[in-house]
Amino acid sequence: MAAIQELDGGARDPAEELIGLLRATARGDRVAFERLYQCTSPTLFGVARSLLRRQEWAEEAVQDAYLRIWYHADEYHPSRGRALTWMISIVRYRAIDLLRRQRTPQAANGESGDRDTPDPEALAVALHDTHRLLGCLGDLTERQRRSIVLAFFEGLTHAELAHRLEVPLGTIKSWVRRGLAILKECLER
C-alpha cells in the first residue's frame, strides 16, 4: 500500500489516479500501464507470494495478471469497486488457478512449513482498527476465522482445510460457510 500512497507525492487521490491509469491503459497507453505497474505491482506480488510461496510461480501469476489487466482494462468500472481491489482479485484468481494446477497431492497435504501467513489472532488484533472487516473477523469463532484466513491466504481447498485442521470435510464446509455469512452480516450492519 505504501507504494500507492507515494503517487504524485500524495497530491492526488491515489484511488482516483489508479482509475485514470486504468482508463489510459484501456486506450493502449503503454506509459500509463507501466506507471500502473510501478504503483501496484508490490501489492499484487505480495498477494501472489502469500498464496503461491514459490518465487517463480508468484512471478508468473503477476505477469499473467498484468497481461490480463492490459487487455481487459476496459472491463474495469468504478461501480465494480476500487481499482486496486479489482486488480488484486485478478492476481488472486490467477494464483489460485496456478496453485490448484501445480500443487501435487503430496505438497497439498504437506506441512505449512515456514509459510508466513499472518496468524489470524495476531492479524485481527494488529489491524483491528484499520478496517471493519478485520473487526468483523472478531465476530467469528476461532475455528471459523482460522478456516477462512487459511483459505484466503494459502488458497486451501475444503479438503486441504479438513486435513490441516484435522476435522471432517462437512465440518469445514459449515465453518467456512457460516463464517462468511457472519462476516457479511457484520459488514452490513
Add this chain to the structure above:
Amino acid sequence: MTPRDPALVDRLAAAYVLGTLEGRARRRFERMQRTSLELQRAVSAWEHRLSPLAEAISAVKPPARVWRGIARRIAPPRRFQSLELWHGLTFAASAAAIALAVTLLLMPARTAGPGQVAVFQGAQDAPLWLVSTDLDSGTLVVRALNAHAVALDRVFQLWVLPASGPPQSLGVLPVDGQVVRQQLDENLSRTLTTAAGLAVSLEPPGGSPTGLPTGPVIHQAPLVAL
C-alpha cells in the same frame, strides 16, 4: 444458467472469491459470471468485503525481470518498433471489433472447440481481415473482409508475435474477399496459444525472403481466446 436463488448466488460468489469453490464448479461459475450481471455484482461485493485481507499482506517489490517479461509480451519486438508505421497503432482490441469477430465467426456453422480470433482494423474501423484459429484441429482461417491489394509488387504477410522471441510467419494474406485455410504444425499451434498478438507487414511477392518481416509493419491486433 444463473442460479435463481439470491442466497445461493451470494454463497457461490463468496466461495469463489475466497477460493473454496473448486474444480469444475469454479470453471462453471466463471463461465456463468461472464454473462450474468447478478453474479458479477455478487462477486464484486465479496471482493470488496475481503480485499482488506489481501491489502494486509505486506507489499513486496517484484524483481525487474517480471516487468521485462510483461513489456516483451505487450510490445512488438524491437525490430518492429523501429519501423515508423508501427507508431500510433493501438494494440488494444476494441469491444466492437471482438463483437464483430464473434458475429462473423458464428455466421457459418462453427465447429466447437477452443479457438482464438483476431481482427485487423482499417482506418475507418472497417475490418480488413478476420483471423481465427481452431486449436483442436490445428487450423488457421483468414478471411479478407475489406482488404485489397495495394500494389503489384507487394503482398501482405501475417505474423504471430510470440510471448518471447522473433515473429513467425503465418503466410501471405488473402485479399478481395478470399478465404485461406491452413493446417498449423504443432510448434505454431503452441506459439499461438501464448502469443501476444498478430501483425501484418508489407513484403515482396511470395513473402519475406528472410523469414522475418522485412517491410513495414502496418497492422497489429491482439489474439483473443474464445
